Amino acid sequence: MIALYTALAEALRRDPDLVYLCTWQSPKFVEEFGPERIRTMPIAENAMLNFAVGLAAAGLRPVVDLARAAFLFTAMDPLVNQATKLRYMTGGQYSVPLTVRAQTRAGESLGPQHEHVPYAMLAQIPGLVVAVPGSAQEAAGLLATALRHPDPVVIFESPVLLAEAPEWDGAPIAELPFGRAHVTRPGTDLTIIAIGLAVRHSLQAAALLAQRGVSAMVVDVRTVAPLDVTGLAEAAAATGTVLVVDEATAPCSVASEITARLVTAQAVAPSRIRQLNALPVPSPFSPVLQREVFPGPESIELQALALLDGRSVT
Amino acid sequence: MNDAFRTPNVLNASFTTFEENAIFAFGDFLPLSRRQPGGRIGTLDRTPRRANQEDAMTLVDTEAHRSGSEAVAHGLSLLTMMVRIRAFEETALDLTRRGEVVGAVHPCTGHEAIAAGVCDRLGPRDEVVSYYRCHGHALASGLEPAAMFAELLGRASGVNKGKGGSMHLAQRSRRFLGGNSIVGAGIGIAAGMAAAARIRGVRMAVVAFMGDGAMGAGVVLETLRIAAKQALPLLLVCENNGWQDRTASHLVTDQTPAAVATGLGVPSTVVDGNDAGEVAGIAGALLDQVRAGLGARFLEASTYLRDFHCQFGLLTPGPYRPEDEVRQWQARDPIAAAGRALRVAQSTLDELRREAREEMAVAAAHALAEPVPAPAQARHDLTVSRW
Numbered sequence: 001m002i003a004l005y006t007a008l009a010e011a012l013r014r015d016p017d018l019v020y021l022c023t024w025q026s027p028k029f030v031e032e033f034g035p036e037r038i039r040t041m042p043i044a045e046n047a048m049l050n051f052a053v054g055l056a057a058a059g060l061r062p063v064v065d066l067a068r069a070a071f072l073f074t075a076m077d078p079l080v081n082q083a084t085k086l087r088y089m090t091g092g093q094y095s096v097p098l099t100v101r102a103q104t105r106a107g108e109s110l111g112p113q114h115e116h117v118p119y120a121m122l123a124q125i126p127g128l129v130v131a132v133p134g135s136a137q138e139a140a141g142l143l144a145t146a147l148r149h150p151d152p153v154v155i156f157e158s159p160v161l162l163a164e165a166p167e168w169d170g171a172p173i174a175e176l177p178f179g180r181a182h183v184t185r186p187g188t189d190l191t192i193i194a195i196g197l198a199v200r201h202s203l204q205a206a207a208l209l210a211q212r213g214v215s216a217m218v219v220d221v222r223t224v225a226p227l228d229v230t231g232l233a234e235a236a237a238a239t240g241t242v243l244v245v246d247e248a249t250a251p252c253s254v255a256s257e258i259t260a261r262l263v264t265a266q267a268v269a270p271s272r273i274r275q276l277n278a279l280p281v282p283s284p285f286s287p288v289l290q291r292e293v294f295p296g297p298e299s300i301e302l303q304a305l306a307l308l309d310g311r312s313v314t
Numbered sequence: 315m316n317d318a319f320r321t322p323n324v325l326n327a328s329f330t331t332f333e334e335n336a337i338f339a340f341g342d343f344l345p346l347s348r349r350q351p352g353g354r355i356g357t358l359d360r361t362p363r364r365a366n367q368e369d370a371m372t373l374v375d376t377e378a379h380r381s382g383s384e385a386v387a388h389g390l391s392l393l394t395m396m397v398r399i400r401a402f403e404e405t406a407l408d409l410t411r412r413g414e415v416v417g418a419v420h421p422c423t424g425h426e427a428i429a430a431g432v433c434d435r436l437g438p439r440d441e442v443v444s445y446y447r448c449h450g451h452a453l454a455s456g457l458e459p460a461a462m463f464a465e466l467l468g469r470a471s472g473v474n475k476g477k478g479g480s481m482h483l484a485q486r487s488r489r490f491l492g493g494n495s496i497v498g499a500g501i502g503i504a505a506g507m508a509a510a511a512r513i514r515g516v517r518m519a520v521v522a523f524m525g526d527g528a529m530g531a532g533v534v535l536e537t538l539r540i541a542a543k544q545a546l547p548l549l550l551v552c553e554n555n556g557w558q559d560r561t562a563s564h565l566v567t568d569q570t571p572a573a574v575a576t577g578l579g580v581p582s583t584v585v586d587g588n589d590a591g592e593v594a595g596i597a598g599a600l601l602d603q604v605r606a607g608l609g610a611r612f613l614e615a616s617t618y619l620r621d622f623h624c625q626f627g628l629l630t631p632g633p634y635r636p637e638d639e640v641r642q643w644q645a646r647d648p649i650a651a652a653g654r655a656l657r658v659a660q661s662t663l664d665e666l667r668r669e670a671r672e673e674m675a676v677a678a679a680h681a682l683a684e685p686v687p688a689p690a691q692a693r694h695d696l697t698v699s700r701w
Contacts, residue, residue: 047536
């Protein structure tokens with residue numbers, strides 16, 4: 001069992017109020033926790049997420065596994081209008097301790113409708129924790145935190161991070177705090193701030209840069225909401241040069257938000273910070289086209305070198 | 315081509331299933347309060363429903379178990395609740411037209427018998443989920459009129475601290491999750507609350523009110539199927555007034571709410587939604603089935619809005635429904651009907667109304683005198699996260 005499912009199993013054993021909703025259920029989990037708690041639902045995300053809000057309003061702790069983030073779009077009302085409004089709208093009478101898991105993209109060639117990274121859209125919703133772990137280990141740690149959090153959390157997991165996750169030895173999963181970015185790799189020449197799968201690509205880019213004698217720090221944002229502006233500003237100021245890497249398209253992106261916050265905080269000079277976002281097109285099917293659209297280790301390396309040299313790359 | 319695959323056979327097969335789950339009218343075999351003889355007028359019971367309700371686990375409590383005087387007292391308590399709901403709505407509309415209440419008010423005038431009848435049968439553990447036309451359900455679930463008015467007026471002492479307004483009245487301590495301004499969303503939430511009861515093994519029901527317009531919302535259709543399959547302790551009450559906002563329902567659907575619910579696997583009953591006694595009797599029987607674990611039930615209550623869909627600020631809608639339709643339903647007003655069925659003298663009915671108006675005037679005056687929230691309160695109640 002990988003770390004993420006270890007965290008889930010631990011929470012299910014500890015907390016009898018935890019209920020897991022999904023359209024497909026692991027037989028092992030159903031066997032251990034029973035079909036009432038490991039609840040098989042029809043392909044009806046709108047109803048499923050409202051259902052989860054009801055479970056939460058009644059005092060239980062639902063986890064909704066939406067499978068793909070793509071399916072979140074049919075369930076936006078329960079997330080935007082119900083789960084994240086109930087506490088406020090009732091003057092604090094109800095809380096909604098709901099965790100939603102949703103897988104983003106990883107170049108699996110599932111086409112324009114299946115591969116999405118919609119965390120910036122959700123970062124606009126007040127009070128919603130939006131976690132985008134940069135590794136399988138962080139996915140487990142952030143999920144463990146979510147499973148004790150009294151308000152809604154969405155975790156966007158890149159499928160490749162889970163697919164390549166090693167077996168976990170069963171040790172308890174350390175909870176990772178929300179709103180704290182993490183320096184994944186130290187460095188002195190520039191700071192690469194990355195989100196989700198882009199963290200892995202940035203680490204690979206940092207290895208390539210090291211071969212050229214460039215020392216790149218890599219920072220995992222971990223939660224895009226709340227955003228750790230203080231931590232990111234410290235990491236930015238440490239090198240004075242910042243590349244923000246985001247698999248989402250640029251307009252109103254988390255990368256744009258980070259850039260704006262770091263510049264207004266005077267953590268970095270405007271000429272010393274750049275963004276690398278996806279091209280503003282849907283995720284294409286052909287792997288060749290995908291490489292053109294999304295940041296990868298090579299494009300990150302290229303941008304980093306250009307930024308350090310003061311050149312522009314198109 | 316094999317004739318067995320022709321369409322008519324398929325249709326016949328589905329009709330068989332349909333008949334097995336047929337919509338049935340409880341009125342045929344349940345004695346109803348309106349058929350009880352009238353009598354003297356008992357003491358008016360103002361106690362909120364939840365303070366004096368019976369144990370949720372009592373078996374089917376039909377009107378037949380009541381003596382004549384008990385039935386009259388019960389009928390009078392329903393009548394009193396209806397009169398109070400109407401007085402609340404009339405006071406709320408008055409406050410809106412005076413500019414005291416801002417935003418939208420969806421009065422339930424005409425629907426009172428459904429709120430009074432269904433909530434009359436709530437057990438101590440039952441939960442209620444409502445929609446934007448929620449004032450009647452709130453009052454009948456035991457919320458205090460002064461705190462309700464305070465919410466409509468955006469006061470700090472409102473049930474939602476002034477953060478919800480007319481469409482979202484909620485009081486957790488009264489097990490009233492409250493209104494929802496997204497059509498149909500509350501039905502999915504109610505199903506989840508019902509599932510929670512199943513998971514915890516608590517014998518209770520969740521009652522969810524909806525309008526007939528909600529039957530077009532995908533989330534309701536999805537939830538009906540889930541509620542049927544998971545045998546959820548859920549009673550859905552559809553207030554079928556034949557209109558969705560200012561559009562006649564027959565312009566957008568040929569199917570009745572009960573037919574749709576039945577087709578999706580939730581046994582359905584149709585009731586005269588302007589007869590509080592009938593509503594109470596049937597809702598009580600359905601709630602007993604639901605609490606006993608027999609699965610979800612759907613109650614379609616036919617009714618009509620006396621006034622209109624919505625008062626939006628100072629804007630009162632003009633007539634939008636056929637005059638004769640409005641007139642015909644006026645003749646079936648639920649309060650007047652209850653008065654006739656109970657043989658209540660006009661003077662007594664007038665006295666009930668006067669008392670209710672007085673109660674609501676006092677509550678509204680109290681709410682008007684309450685302070686508005688401190689502006690900084692806008693920042694609170696979002697999340698316990700550092701934000």
